[in-house]
Amino acid sequence: MQRNLLLGVEAIGQAAVDAGISGVYAYPGTPSTEITEYIQENKTAKERNIHRVWSANEKTAMEAALGMSYAGKRSMVCMKHVGLNVAADVFMNMAITGINGGLVVTVADDPSQHSSQNEQDSRFYGKFAMIPVFEPSNQQEAYDMTYEAFDFSERTGLPVMMRITTRLAHSRSGVVPKLLQPENRLKLPENQMQFMLLPAYGKKYYQNLLDKQEQLLSLSEESTYNTFTEGTDFSLGIVCCGIAFNYLMENYPDGKCPYPVVKISQYPAPEKWLKKLEAECDELLVAEDGYPLIEELMRDYFGKGKKVCGRLSGALPRKGELNPDHLAKALGKEKSVHFHSPEILVGRPPSLCAGCGHQDTYVALNEVLEDVGAGRVFSDIGCYTLGALPPYNTINTCVDMGASITMAKGAADAGLKPVFAVIGDSTFTHSGIIGLLDCVVEKSNVNIIIVDNEAVAMTGGQDSSAKGRIEKICEGVGVDPDHIRLFVPLKKNHEEIVRILKEEMIFEGVSVIIGRRECIQRISRLKKMNKKTNEK
Ligand SMILES: Cc1ncc(C[n+]2csc(CCOP(=O)(O)OP(=O)(O)O)c2C)c(N)n1
Ligand code: SF4
Numbered sequence: 001m002q003r004n005l006l007l008g009v010e011a012i013g014q015a016a017v018d019a020g021i022s023g024v025y026a027y028p029g030t031p032s033t034e035i036t037e038y039i040q041e042n043k044t045a046k047e048r049n050i051h052r053v054w055s056a057n058e059k060t061a062m063e064a065a066l067g068m069s070y071a072g073k074r075s076m077v078c079m080k081h082v083g084l085n086v087a088a089d090v091f092m093n094m095a096i097t098g099i100n101g102g103l104v105v106t107v108a109d110d111p112s113q114h115s116s117q118n119e120q121d122s123r124f125y126g127k128f129a130m131i132p133v134f135e136p137s138n139q140q141e142a143y144d145m146t147y148e149a150f151d152f153s154e155r156t157g158l159p160v161m162m163r164i165t166t167r168l169a170h171s172r173s174g175v176v177p178k179l180l181q182p183e184n185r186l187k188l189p190e191n192q193m194q195f196m197l198l199p200a201y202g203k204k205y206y207q208n209l210l211d212k213q214e215q216l217l218s219l220s221e222e223s224t225y226n227t228f229t230e231g232t233d234f235s236l237g238i239v240c241c242g243i244a245f246n247y248l249m250e251n252y253p254d255g256k257c258p259y260p261v262v263k264i265s266q267y268p269a270p271e272k273w274l275k276k277l278e279a280e281c282d283e284l285l286v287a288e289d290g291y292p293l294i295e296e297l298m299r300d301y302f303g304k305g306k307k308v309c310g311r312l313s314g315a316l317p318r319k320g321e322l323n324p325d326h327l328a329k330a331l332g333k334e335k336s337v338h339f340h341s342p343e344i345l346v347g348r349p350p351s352l353c354a355g356c357g358h359q360d361t362y363v364a365l366n367e368v369l370e371d372v373g374a375g376r377v378f379s380d381i382g383c384y385t386l387g388a389l390p391p392y393n394t395i396n397t398c399v400d401m402g403a404s405i406t407m408a409k410g411a412a413d414a415g416l417k418p419v420f421a422v423i424g425d426s427t428f429t430h431s432g433i434i435g436l437l438d439c440v441v442e443k444s445n446v447n448i449i450i451v452d453n454e455a456v457a458m459t460g461g462q463d464s465s466a467k468g469r470i471e472k473i474c475e476g477v478g479v480d481p482d483h484i485r486l487f488v489p490l491k492k493n494h495e496e497i498v499r500i501l502k503e504e505m506i507f508e509g510v511s512v513i514i515g516r517r518e519c520i521q522r523i524s525r526l527k528k529m530n531k532k533t534n535e536k
Helices: 008-018 033-041 044-049 056-072 079-084 089-099 122-130 139-156 199-222 245-248 272-281 295-302 324-330 357-370 383-388 405-411 423-440 469-476 491-505 520-535
Strands: 004-007 023-026 075-080 104-108 161-165 171-174 227-229 234-240 261-264 283-287 306-309 420-424 447-452 482-489 510-517
Touching: 004 008, 004 139, 004 491, 008 033, 008 104, 008 161, 008 283, 023 033, 023 056, 023 405, 033 075, 044 104, 044 306, 044 324, 044 420, 056 075, 056 079, 056 104, 075 079, 075 510, 079 089, 079 104, 089 104, 089 122, 089 383, 089 491, 104 139, 122 161, 122 295, 139 161, 139 199, 161 420, 199 272, 227 272, 227 383, 234 245, 245 261, 245 283, 245 324, 261 272, 272 295, 283 295, 283 324, 295 306, 295 357, 357 383, 357 420, 357 447, 357 491, 405 420, 405 423, 405 447, 423 447, 469 482, 469 510, 482 491
Parallel strands: 023 075, 075 104, 104 161, 234 261, 234 283, 283 306, 420 447, 447 510, 482 510
Antiparallel strands: 004 171, 227 261
């Protein structure tokens, strides 16, 4: 039997192609990015001309995926956990419209915040929207569950969420693939008003969603991915969600855990198994790679005073990624067979690459700030966020994508002047444009610096929707063309950059100052790729 060595994210990409998707829609974000990159390079995806171009943001991605589903075809939308906040409006509402072609929402969470602003747990969103959530415990399940999720979505008429976490996304294992399915034919929804959420329809569809909950629960209780494993020692019952099951079993290399175990990989949580475990065992341990969703449920669910341990009780760390050692400690075992970093490795703060254009912008901006004082640079998310660290210490905020412009506006409204916003080209088209419109409408006193490296550099140098469009977008939104300024962030242009910043700083109104130089990492990557293609 053919077995491919795949990352969790690659397994999901391969499964989606094999399940017959006609499109993947996504905005990059670690640890989800490589799902789309995998499909972009996949042979079948190319032959079938599956849609696989990056979207401007997660909301546009999800809406396009819903549009493809409306047309009867299968689609997948991928994002990192915070991306789901951006897409939350359509996400909540499409649970109510339901789907036509199978639709899978793949969300990659990042407990421990390896590369994120927070470690929110997307399972709560799934519960909030009342849709089925799949949470694989290993790469094979990531493949199998994604493959089946499209069919499941069509059978239940609902979008399905695939929730994974960083470790599963970025570790490899052998994966056995299934047969390639044909794509769906174009087929409009039978009910032409299915996607019409006027209140009169919306109320009816919401009731439909509520009515489906019982069916979702019984599907979850029958699911082969949710299991009850009998034990011999009833002093403890264990619940493991997703990858936490893998971490538990790493502590039992012979595969024999003495305690009864409920493995949850499909939600709503299988009540039947949880009740059985609760009835049979003296105490309960709940292990989940994320927030204590099930632990809270177990505590409040039964209300009989049974001891429930987990992240809330302190048996497991309250935050961050779980690992097999955490489980070992909670079970009172010696440390598991777990790999540790050698002592010789020391932590190293991230820094901008030598020769990166963002450095030249910050050196100039720091000089300008010497005259007016620090604490007035609202920034955003991207490589340029590293300007918060020494040796620059230039920027003061990084909250969510697009917030630089709007927070700068609010501070300007409060009377702070001058005020700077620093935003990358991709973040600008992701969500900065709308904030710019607010500034233009109110003629806010803000100086917006777009650090345009013609790439989505932080997530690996993907194409940026902004490329070649920024000046026209700014003009179109209503920025005075005399106050759309351009510079090339290079050391030799330092005096000129400082002059432009000083000139715009005293202007009363919105100015946009664009520093444009391509990311040097992207240049060298593209060169290598071209060389490889020419050698073939
Ligand atoms: C809502 C959301 N989606 C995705 C991400 C992941 N992410 C971090 S920075 C970034 C874009 C960076 O591109 P750009 O603004 O052009 O800056 P650069 O890194 O190129 O300097 C992305 C996609 C995120 N943090 N939040
Ligand atoms: S990857 Fe590109 S944008 Fe990011 S720090 Fe390096 S050179 Fe700068």
